[in-house]
Amino acid sequence: MAGYTDGKVVVKVRKLKKYFDLHVGMFKFSGEPLYVKAVDGISFDLHEGEIIGLVGESGCGKSTTGRLLTRLEDPTSGTVLFEGRDIAKLSGKELKSYRRHVQMIFQDPYESLNPRFTVQKTIMEPLIIHGIGETYDERVEMVIKALEDAGLRPAEEYLSRYPHQMSGGQRQRVAIARAMVLRPKFIVADEPVSMLDVSIRAGVMNLMLDLREKYKIPYIFITHDIAVARYMSDRIAVMYLGKIVEIGETDEVIFNHVHPYTRALISAVPVPDPDHKHGRVEIKGEIPSPINLPKGCRFWPRCPYAQKGICDKKEPPLKEISPGHFVACHFAEKFMEEEPTEKTVEV
Amino acid sequence: MDDNLLTVKNLSVHYKIRNGWVYAVDGVNFTLKRGETMGLVGESGCGKTTTGYAVTQLLADNAYLKSNSKVVFDGTDLIKIGTYPSKQYKGYRKIDEYNPKMRSYRWKRISMIFQGAMNAFNPVYTVGDQIKEAILQHEDLTEEEVRKRIEMLFDLVGIPKDRIDNYPHEYSGGMKQRAMIAMSLALSPDLIIADEPTTALDVVTQDRILGKISELQRRENVAMILITHDVSVVAEMAEKMAVMYAGHLVEKGTAREIFKETAHPYTEALLKAFPSIKGEKKRLRSIPGSPPDLANPPKGCRFAPRCPYAKDICLEKEPPVVEISPGHLSKCHFAEELYGELSGGE
Numbered sequence: 062m063a064g065y066t067d068g069k070v071v072v073k074v075r076k077l078k079k080y081f082d083l084h085v086g087m088f089k090f091s092g093e094p095l096y097v098k099a100v101d102g103i104s105f106d107l108h109e110g111e112i113i114g115l116v117g118e119s120g121c122g123k124s125t126t127g128r129l130l131t132r133l134e135d136p137t138s139g140t141v142l143f144e145g146r147d148i149a150k151l152s153g154k155e156l157k158s159y160r161r162h163v164q165m166i167f168q169d170p171y172e173s174l175n176p177r178f179t180v181q182k183t184i185m186e187p188l189i190i191h192g193i194g195e196t197y198d199e200r201v202e203m204v205i206k207a208l209e210d211a212g213l214r215p216a217e218e219y220l221s222r223y224p225h226q227m228s229g230g231q232r233q234r235v236a237i238a239r240a241m242v243l244r245p246k247f248i249v250a251d252e253p254v255s256m257l258d259v260s261i262r263a264g265v266m267n268l269m270l271d272l273r274e275k276y277k278i279p280y281i282f283i284t285h286d287i288a289v290a291r292y293m294s295d296r297i298a299v300m301y302l303g304k305i306v307e308i309g310e311t312d313e314v315i316f317n318h319v320h321p322y323t324r325a326l327i328s329a330v331p332v333p334d335p336d337h338k339h340g341r342v343e344i345k346g347e348i349p350s351p352i353n354l355p356k357g358c359r360f361w362p363r364c365p366y367a368q369k370g371i372c373d374k375k376e377p378p379l380k381e382i383s384p385g386h387f388v389a390c391h392f393a394e395k396f397m398e399e400e401p402t403e404k405t406v407e408v
Numbered sequence: 409m410d411d412n413l414l415t416v417k418n419l420s421v422h423y424k425i426r427n428g429w430v431y432a433v434d435g436v437n438f439t440l441k442r443g444e445t446m447g448l449v450g451e452s453g454c455g456k457t458t459t460g461y462a463v464t465q466l467l468a469d470n471a472y473l474k475s476n477s478k479v480v481f482d483g484t485d486l487i488k489i490g491t492y493p494s495k496q497y498k499g500y501r502k503i504d505e506y507n508p509k510m511r512s513y514r515w516k517r518i519s520m521i522f523q524g525a526m527n528a529f530n531p532v533y534t535v536g537d538q539i540k541e542a543i544l545q546h547e548d549l550t551e552e553e554v555r556k557r558i559e560m561l562f563d564l565v566g567i568p569k570d571r572i573d574n575y576p577h578e579y580s581g582g583m584k585q586r587a588m589i590a591m592s593l594a595l596s597p598d599l600i601i602a603d604e605p606t607t608a609l610d611v612v613t614q615d616r617i618l619g620k621i622s623e624l625q626r627r628e629n630v631a632m633i634l635i636t637h638d639v640s641v642v643a644e645m646a647e648k649m650a651v652m653y654a655g656h657l658v659e660k661g662t663a664r665e666i667f668k669e670t671a672h673p674y675t676e677a678l679l680k681a682f683p684s685i686k687g688e689k690k691r692l693r694s695i696p697g698s699p700p701d702l703a704n705p706p707k708g709c710r711f712a713p714r715c716p717y718a719k720d721i722c723l724e725k726e727p728p729v730v731e732i733s734p735g736h737l738s739k740c741h742f743a744e745e746l747y748g749e750l751s752g753g754e
Contacts, residue, residue: 118610228698258451259637263681264694285610288640292683292692315685329615331640332686333679335663339644341619344612347580 068109076102077139097351099125101303110277114294122303123283127249161191164240168252170232174224181220184239211238230261251283287330299323302359309386319388319396321364414440420474430703432458434655443629447642450652460601460635465490465503472500516546519592521602529576536572539591561590582613603635651675654710661736671738674711676750
């Protein structure tokens, strides 16, 4: 599936930051300002027809990134350029038109659909809001087409159903149809399959891949499940405490990862094969609080390869170590050449 | 006497609902030796949790066990102890909730790791106090001895001792889960029933906790039933494996046999639907349709309506359990023909 990065850039993200101020309301004037640095300066491009998998542990800022891209949150600084325009500066009609072009698919299909809306109403609502389609019949036609695209056939049978009359997989397909009916320019999918059962999950993932093939719509696919990210994406970006620590083509990141955090993360993924020998890369402690970030590299207190005087002093920049593969680690080149296996323990 | 720690025979748990029954678990058989781990996998609603909880009889009010169900633990039939024949429904037994004999088994001999450790602790007591309560419920120890035991347990699961007197909200998710494991080990049980012990956790934490569980298990020679939907966790943790579908145990054997010598179409479909970070990227196969309504299960094989290999007989007759090789069983009419044809996770 290579070659997607050659396409036109749809979304350009540059030094995007989102800090949440903890001193709000009556605490506004109490002492030093206190921030949660949810997203702290990330940059990447999303190309036409490309799927980028955004992975990381809870609290790493992957969902906030998704919300910034859809402008559900305003960034603290940095830009998201969509077709060359900064989305933070859009307002009125332009913002409405942006909201048509970017759609979101949420995690929980039980919460994201209005329980009092039928399927037809759910999917027709965005058409009415954005004034698409001339007549009622034309819109119904579009709704049926979207349902069929989402694999709900025969579509007529689903039109008058309510969410409670459908299974989780069917609901998520309705949510996908609702996003696709507007023919968006890109989609942010936030853990869209993590609530679904295994057998149904595969179907929804295949559906999303097929729709990408058909309409060349790029996705930002946010997930904590690395095996799912590998299946879905062309490129993977690994986030840790608000930063992208490694980004590159999917199998490059899965098999030739360089950053110690990526190494630890991927070594922790269970493999559905009883013969698989499990090598564990030990990392110490837990994710620090995003309020009191460690100085220097954010990962150094947990990193088995950290060196005093370097890692705890200077923040490593995101460097290109091979074409299209970027890593934020002081020792990236060194790790590229020699596999630091001595700290890997066979269990 | 056989050397099995746990023998579950013909276990059927049905839930009474307003007009009829939900046949949640139907005729489940398996055995477990000391120190052995069995992965019990399946999708939501397949009855895996009900099966696990039926061992300690922690079931909802409307659960009834078929009279011929047997759960023999260390030579004693727990069903005989903890249930009595239902007056209302013939052929069923009802659980005697506060049976003191049964309670002496729970936690002391058979403990549990619950799914949402986040919510399994009482927020208004410290974690240490809650573990203490569980210990004192079963053993007569002094304050100091209990404290020592808890310190040792925290050491085992890797939580600093100064966190014993913290409240659950002061713990992270992974720590709560580890405290839960500490609590389940507090009385050195013979069997742990772990219900999705790491499902809500991040991979790094999950990996660490699974490592901890198997290490402790080996050291204390505890048997475990690992209930999960994630076949890759079973591949890592368990030597034995049982696959459930719609209340039936459809395939049983060693994890290796099930992954590499799959003998049931549902197992094949389940494994094929699972993405992996190993090997080549292949298109996943989804299973068409959805699981049956267990209040009204299909007449023949419960998987037949979704099975790509189904023939007429599958819709008519419930399949027998076929022994493919010693200990490797499949509940399929065509198990022998399909054996070797089906491809597992490879």
